[in-house]
Amino acid sequence: MKKHNFSAGPSILAKEVIENTANAVRDLNGIGLSVMELSHRGKDFQAVMDETVALFRELLDIPGNYHVLFLGGGASLQFCMLPFNLLVTKAAYLETGTWAKKAIKEAKGFGQVEVVASSADKNFNYIPRGFSIPDDADYFHITTNNTIFGTGIFEDYDSPVPVVADMSSDIFSRPLDVSKYGIIYGGAQKNLGPAGVTFVIIREELLGKTERYIPTMLNYQTHIDNGSMFNTPPCLPIYTCMETLRWLKKLGGVKVMQEMNQEKASMLYDEIDRNLLFRGTAVNDSRSVMNICFVMRPEYQDLEKEFLDFTVSRGMVGLKGHRSVGGFRASTYNAMPKESVQALIDAMQEFEKKHAK
Amino acid sequence: MKKHNFSAGPSILAKEVIENTANAVRDLNGIGLSVMELSHRGKDFQAVMDETVALFRELLDIPGNYHVLFLGGGASLQFCMLPFNLLVTKAAYLETGTWAKKAIKEAKGFGQVEVVASSADKNFNYIPRGFSIPDDADYFHITTNNTIFGTGIFEDYDSPVPVVADMSSDIFSRPLDVSKYGIIYGGAQKNLGPAGVTFVIIREELLGKTERYIPTMLNYQTHIDNGSMFNTPPCLPIYTCMETLRWLKKLGGVKVMQEMNQEKASMLYDEIDRNLLFRGTAVNDSRSVMNICFVMRPEYQDLEKEFLDFTVSRGMVGLKGHRSVGGFRASTYNAMPKESVQALIDAMQEFEKKHAK
Numbered sequence: 001m002k003k004h005n006f007s008a009g010p011s012i013l014a015k016e017v018i019e020n021t022a023n024a025v026r027d028l029n030g031i032g033l034s035v036m037e038l039s040h041r042g043k044d045f046q047a048v049m050d051e052t053v054a055l056f057r058e059l060l061d062i063p064g065n066y067h068v069l070f071l072g073g074g075a076s077l078q079f080c081m082l083p084f085n086l087l088v089t090k091a092a093y094l095e096t097g098t099w100a101k102k103a104i105k106e107a108k109g110f111g112q113v114e115v116v117a118s119s120a121d122k123n124f125n126y127i128p129r130g131f132s133i134p135d136d137a138d139y140f141h142i143t144t145n146n147t148i149f150g151t152g153i154f155e156d157y158d159s160p161v162p163v164v165a166d167m168s169s170d171i172f173s174r175p176l177d178v179s180k181y182g183i184i185y186g187g188a189q190k191n192l193g194p195a196g197v198t199f200v201i202i203r204e205e206l207l208g209k210t211e212r213y214i215p216t217m218l219n220y221q222t223h224i225d226n227g228s229m230f231n232t233p234p235c236l237p238i239y240t241c242m243e244t245l246r247w248l249k250k251l252g253g254v255k256v257m258q259e260m261n262q263e264k265a266s267m268l269y270d271e272i273d274r275n276l277l278f279r280g281t282a283v284n285d286s287r288s289v290m291n292i293c294f295v296m297r298p299e300y301q302d303l304e305k306e307f308l309d310f311t312v313s314r315g316m317v318g319l320k321g322h323r324s325v326g327g328f329r330a331s332t333y334n335a336m337p338k339e340s341v342q343a344l345i346d347a348m349q350e351f352e353k354k355h356a357k
Numbered sequence: 358m359k360k361h362n363f364s365a366g367p368s369i370l371a372k373e374v375i376e377n378t379a380n381a382v383r384d385l386n387g388i389g390l391s392v393m394e395l396s397h398r399g400k401d402f403q404a405v406m407d408e409t410v411a412l413f414r415e416l417l418d419i420p421g422n423y424h425v426l427f428l429g430g431g432a433s434l435q436f437c438m439l440p441f442n443l444l445v446t447k448a449a450y451l452e453t454g455t456w457a458k459k460a461i462k463e464a465k466g467f468g469q470v471e472v473v474a475s476s477a478d479k480n481f482n483y484i485p486r487g488f489s490i491p492d493d494a495d496y497f498h499i500t501t502n503n504t505i506f507g508t509g510i511f512e513d514y515d516s517p518v519p520v521v522a523d524m525s526s527d528i529f530s531r532p533l534d535v536s537k538y539g540i541i542y543g544g545a546q547k548n549l550g551p552a553g554v555t556f557v558i559i560r561e562e563l564l565g566k567t568e569r570y571i572p573t574m575l576n577y578q579t580h581i582d583n584g585s586m587f588n589t590p591p592c593l594p595i596y597t598c599m600e601t602l603r604w605l606k607k608l609g610g611v612k613v614m615q616e617m618n619q620e621k622a623s624m625l626y627d628e629i630d631r632n633l634l635f636r637g638t639a640v641n642d643s644r645s646v647m648n649i650c651f652v653m654r655p656e657y658q659d660l661e662k663e664f665l666d667f668t669v670s671r672g673m674v675g676l677k678g679h680r681s682v683g684g685f686r687a688s689t690y691n692a693m694p695k696e697s698v699q700a701l702i703d704a705m706q707e708f709e710k711k712h713a714k
Contacts, residue, residue: 025382074588195590232546
């Protein structure tokens with residue numbers, strides 16, 4: 001049975017990305033060696049690293065004064081690397097969910113943190129508006145897509161201080177004005193590749209302002225100076241990222257991806273809004289196009305498990321919502337085909353026919 | 358042409374490990390999903406994590422009061438995590454090469470460091486003996502195999518303080534008395550798997566002694582408390598580690614591996630000592646069984662490039678020595694077949710016949 005993979009992350013990757021990675025694991029470009037067995041300093045892997053960086057630059061239209069880094073440790077490690085490198089006296093954070101809270105917690109270990117706005121009052125079901133960013137902050141941190149609560153930020157904020165954005169779950173989902181950010185970072189395991197590599201797009205001028213001791217591996221300057229090769233990078237995960245970016249470029253880039261994502265998300269949100277059994281959890285103007293969260297309407301609450309089992313019986317994977325929200329979460333990342341979204345809609349309609357009073 | 362992969366790391370992996378990883382990249386256990394696309398919190402990946410930990414415990418005979426962790430960031434990140442977590446007033450280090458020096462540099466950012474002995478005086482071509490370990494140190498750090506200089510430590514030291522060992526390049530090459538260590542750690546990309554995951558075997562009692570603020574991701578306790586799943590672990594690299602350990606167990610475990618490694622190393626060292634063109638760089642009693650470093654004898658110095666080209670023409674990869682030593686380095690990790698070592702010996706003998714005066 002064909003699987004429809006709605007997992008929140010690690011998540012679906014394009015078929016040809018999987019196929020090409022499997023082939024490179026066996027033998028990279030016919031050189032007689034696995035991509036896992038190569039010296040990272042040899043020409044074969046250097047070509048992988050160089051192409052991955054070049055595709056990042058091309059597809060996101062990254063200005064020349066930014067570096068693109070690939071690090072280990074996950075986006076969670078960035079939560080402390082950011083204040084380690086950037087927080088001199090005060091940092092500003094927008095609190096839009098679990099990941100923002102974790103980022104805030106780490107920053108508090110290094111200095112003063114001002115939370116400019118929070119949607120905690122409504123279980124993070126919206127993106128705050130109308131807040132002001134303090135111009136004496138060293139940076140302003142946002143989480144552009146909130147995987148758990150299904151909300152998203154779709155504008156590139158104007159800010160008096162450098163914007164630092166965790167784009168773990170929506171990078172490459174839309175065109176960006178990178179020049180409006182100081183740092184964009186994220187784990188690869190949603191729109192980009194497998195778990196194990198973290199990208200960091202960074203404007204070098206941000207660095208060198210703190211006097212604190214920064215361990216070598218936690219210092220962005222180390223990785224800038226060494227082209228992400230100060231130590232052995234996560235080679236195989238980086239290879240898969242390159243394959244995803246090749247695939248994305250072939251499809252037409254981030255503008256095309258944005259249209260495809262909006263189409264998929266609209267299809268599903270329309271069905272959620274129409275269907276008598278379900279309701280969405282995020283406020284309309286904050287709805288994520290990557291993670292679509294919905295629950296049973298109160299009068300059908302006791303059908304939750306039955307609907308989940310029904311989707312599983314139809315080959316759907318990963319639809320159970322996060323415990324912080326409950327219900328269901330359909331992650332419709334870049335690689336998710338429209339057919340899988342349609343399969344979910346069909347299941348919702350069939351379930352409605354059977355159960356709506 | 359068959360390739361003989363002598364790379365120092367990332368390095369050769371067993372054929373069946375590569376094949377099984379390629380298959381799991383396509384479809385893990387026939388579940389219809391790639392190992393790259395699975396939620397790390399689902400039962401399919403949890404089984405991978407559990408088996409990898411269990412095989413570590415079984416194959417290294419790890420006592421019950423130790424945890425086995427899989428982290429991102431590389432062994433280089435451990436160089437600062439160790440003092441962050443363990444250094445209260447003073448740490449003792451044995452300086453046996455480049456990696457030890459890097460570890461020492463990071464520790465100095467956190468407190469007093471006593472280098473108990475160093476082989477820097479002879480370009481790290483030997484392992485110091487007869488040093489004493491200060492009993493007021495918080496820990497004593499060693500690098501058990503020095504990849505660059507081709508030296509190794511083959512005993513489990515008796516120490517008045519916890520021994521912390523970087524075993525990046527010789528883990529699983531011999532049986533260990535784990536109880537003599539406080540922490541054993543290393544990058545996977547030599548004897549274990551692809552780059553992108555770091556193992557940490559840790560005795561929990563070592564923790565909680567420092568008052569300093571430790572960022573969440575840098576605190577070993579975080580990863581112990583969450584079974585290496587505080588954040589998304591490097592799933593695919595961990596999968597390959599599991600396949601390597603399955604392969605290692607099938608071959609008979611670390612005792613058998615030790616015999617095979619000693620046989621391969623003896624074959625090559627014997628040829629280096631016999632051949633008129635070459636000489637080994639490491640002192641006899643300190644010779645690594647993983648990285649075998651040798652150079653042309655002075656009178657044949659100008660043949661260095663020609664010999665390297667000759668090995669390349671015979672399908673040998675990665676034999677160029679590190680710039681710190683020059684000449685050649687044959688890395689003969691667990692997965693290296695005896696046939697590849699014999700192919701190198703044949704090349705050395707043929708080259709000798711042609712060039713020895």
